[in-house]
Amino acid sequence: MYKYDQYDQAMVDARVEEFRDQTRRRIAGDMNDDQFKPLRLKNGLYLQLHAYMLRVAIPYGTLNSQQMRKLADIARKYDRGYGHFTTRQNLQYNWIKLEEAPDILAELATVEMHAIQTSGESIRNISADQYAGAAADEICDPRPWAELLRQATTFHPEFSYLPRKFKIAVISAKTDRAALRWHDCALRIVRNEAGEEGFEVYAGGGMGRTPFIAYPIRDFLPAKQIFSYLQAILRVWNLHARRDNIHKQRMKILVHELGEEEFRRQVEEEFQNFLALGTDFPQAEYDRIAAYFTPPPFETGLSEEIDRSDPDFALWVDRQVAPHKAPGYAIANISLKPIGGIGGDITADQMDVVADLAERYSFDDLRATHVQNLVLPHVRKADLYTVWQVLREAGLADANLDLVTDVIACPGLDYCSLANARSIPVAQEIQRRFADMDRQLDIGELKIKISGCINACGHHHAGHIGILGVDRKGTENYQLLLGGSGAEDTSQAKITGPGFDEAGIVDAVERTVERYRDLREPGERFLDTYRRVGLDPFKEAIYG
Amino acid sequence: MRILTGNDLKTGAVIWWTGQDWSLHVEDASDVGDHGEAVLAREDGARRVNGGYIVDAEATPKGPRPAHIKDRIRALGPTVRPDLTLKPADPTAGDWVI
Numbered sequence: 223m224y225k226y227d228q229y230d231q232a233m234v235d236a237r238v239e240e241f242r243d244q245t246r247r248r249i250a251g252d253m254n255d256d257q258f259k260p261l262r263l264k265n266g267l268y269l270q271l272h273a274y275m276l277r278v279a280i281p282y283g284t285l286n287s288q289q290m291r292k293l294a295d296i297a298r299k300y301d302r303g304y305g306h307f308t309t310r311q312n313l314q315y316n317w318i319k320l321e322e323a324p325d326i327l328a329e330l331a332t333v334e335m336h337a338i339q340t341s342g343e344s345i346r347n348i349s350a351d352q353y354a355g356a357a358a359d360e361i362c363d364p365r366p367w368a369e370l371l372r373q374a375t376t377f378h379p380e381f382s383y384l385p386r387k388f389k390i391a392v393i394s395a396k397t398d399r400a401a402l403r404w405h406d407c408a409l410r411i412v413r414n415e416a417g418e419e420g421f422e423v424y425a426g427g428g429m430g431r432t433p434f435i436a437y438p439i440r441d442f443l444p445a446k447q448i449f450s451y452l453q454a455i456l457r458v459w460n461l462h463a464r465r466d467n468i469h470k471q472r473m474k475i476l477v478h479e480l481g482e483e484e485f486r487r488q489v490e491e492e493f494q495n496f497l498a499l500g501t502d503f504p505q506a507e508y509d510r511i512a513a514y515f516t517p518p519p520f521e522t523g524l525s526e527e528i529d530r531s532d533p534d535f536a537l538w539v540d541r542q543v544a545p546h547k548a549p550g551y552a553i554a555n556i557s558l559k560p561i562g563g564i565g566g567d568i569t570a571d572q573m574d575v576v577a578d579l580a581e582r583y584s585f586d587d588l589r590a591t592h593v594q595n596l597v598l599p600h601v602r603k604a605d606l607y608t609v610w611q612v613l614r615e616a617g618l619a620d621a622n623l624d625l626v627t628d629v630i631a632c633p634g635l636d637y638c639s640l641a642n643a644r645s646i647p648v649a650q651e652i653q654r655r656f657a658d659m660d661r662q663l664d665i666g667e668l669k670i671k672i673s674g675c676i677n678a679c680g681h682h683h684a685g686h687i688g689i690l691g692v693d694r695k696g697t698e699n700y701q702l703l704l705g706g707s708g709a710e711d712t713s714q715a716k717i718t719g720p721g722f723d724e725a726g727i728v729d730a731v732e733r734t735v736e737r738y739r740d741l742r743e744p745g746e747r748f749l750d751t752y753r754r755v756g757l758d759p760f761k762e763a764i765y766g
Numbered sequence: 767m768r769i770l771t772g773n774d775l776k777t778g779a780v781i782w783w784t785g786q787d788w789s790l791h792v793e794d795a796s797d798v799g800d801h802g803e804a805v806l807a808r809e810d811g812a813r814r815v816n817g818g819y820i821v822d823a824e825a826t827p828k829g830p831r832p833a834h835i836k837d838r839i840r841a842l843g844p845t846v847r848p849d850l851t852l853k854p855a856d857p858t859a860g861d862w863v864i
């Protein structure tokens with residue numbers, strides 16, 4: 223993984239001291255909240271319902287065991303013994319004291335971590351395929367490009383006061399594990415007929431109040447021109463964005479209002495200007511960064527066999543283990559979705575367990591996923607049983623990846639100051655309702671995503687079944703949506719009709735699932751059946 | 767009744783205006799009537815509260831109960847982590863929120 227050089231470390235250390243001074247001045251009364259708020263947000267520090275919340279960046283979801291142990295230490299020392307993995311592969315602490323925030327940032331800096339650009343009108347943490355560098359189906363490791371873009375855009379003056387936040391994702395497989403087209407700028411590495419590496423570029427995606435799936439604006443962009451093209455996209459948005467209207471500031475609105483063709487025309491025009499400036503990454507710089515992502519020294523001649531004689535382990539292998547590009551290795555997914563637990567939450571002790579496993583069995587490599595789970599990307603198949611035993615001992619061996627209980631839920635009204643309704647209790651009740659493993663396996667792949675407000679941090683627009691919490695005259699109400707996807711078959715979910723109370727929404731989900739079981743044809747996932755039969759049969763089941 | 771809440775500047779903890787000072791406990795909150803804005807302006811200026819605002823609440827024998835669920839969750843703590851609320855030993859505390 224990437225290692226800070228002297229410039230990176232100096233910048234992050236200086237930023238910590240800058241924020242320490244800003245915090246001191248705020249507490250001393252030299253700044254009011256209006257002055258201080260944008261400064262703390264630039265350092266990932268929010269004020270939530272119960273306390274300050276610190277969002278720590280995990281670039282493209284990659285971290286090592288030392289970093290995970292530091293996250294555990296911070297959870298114990300400054301928070302309440304746990305952290306929460308988010309839908310942007312970051313980690314949040316919920317109980318932070320302002321007066322201690324600079325110390326936390328200083329501790330993070332010792333392991334090459336920070337909270338810069340995890341909030342505010344900036345280019346947010348760049349997300350990527352959590353299987354990067356390991357996936358059997360990828361063209362190449364997309365992370366060198368993500369890291370180059372991270373370095374080129376961090377602290378870039380033109381991108382420091384953007385009209386609104388801007389989210390980038392990079393993948394290099396046909397299978398989309400990063401909700402690619404729900405990003406402002408989505409990049410998929412492809413090869414052309416000549417075998418040259420380049421990007422499929424999509425622009426204008428996003429969830430929130432007004433969801434849009436990103437439009438394809440370039441079938442093939444030579445890889446070396448990516449920074450020129452990205453700058454062109456941002457320049458067009460920066461020039462035209464509706465800074466006067468908070469609901470129209472995101473780039474997706476501009477792309478929609480200009481129209482796909484006109485947006486593309488303007489980007490291409492700006493692109494020529496940037497190409498002439500010669501700001502793209504030199505080959506030597508790409509090579510320097512790519513060297514940090516050299517594959518680990520995989521052993522050869524390893525057995526492909528996995529002893530499946532323990533049925534619980536065999537089930538975990540079937541659900542949680544994915545193919546690896548290196549013979550004899552596998553990708554192991556760690557569920558953070560225990561039945562009745564809080565999705566994405568992990569205790570400090572569990573963090574230490576996962577860090578130990580990464581260090582011992584996965585070349586010190588660990589990933590966070592946008593589905594709020596973790597991944598050990600490089601595990602020898604022969605070690606899977608040992609890894610599973612350790613995970614089971616730590617309460618981390620649930621076998622529910624992509625099943626009905628693998629629910630994405632935002633923190634909702636239990637923690638978030640923007641939320642209108644609680645998300646977590648709904649997710650927990652759905653998990654309890656469908657806890658039976660045989661039933662889960664019979665239902666098959668079914669992605670439920672819950673947001674506590676229209677900001678859609680819980681990705682409800684992309685849920686096979688989506689749930690949106692709203693405030694209805696002071697009480698929580700939940701709208702049901704069907705048919706969304708954040709995978710390569712991206713689609714936007716549709717609202718079924720009137721909303722439900724907390725108990726009613728879980729009943730509605732169950733009626734939806736049962737109707738699917740009645741209607742499905744052999745081999746059909748929930749989403750396949752929905753797309754074949756449409757909304758009406760489900761509405762009939764839901765509303766009678 | 768109308769009560770005042772906000773967050774402690776240094777710790778971020780949820781606090782409630784008692785009439786003289788700020789308390790962690792909503793039961794201590796006092797009715798500010800029409801004086802809420804003035805109190806908030808003074809307390810904000812003195813850096814004793816951050817992000818203060820006025821809350822409609824119902825007077826009950828056990829003290830004020832905020833009208834909106836968001837403020838009741840703020841007052842007690844997350845409904846999904848009773849152990850982290852202000853009343854971890856009271857299994858019925860969450861009923862007050864919902």
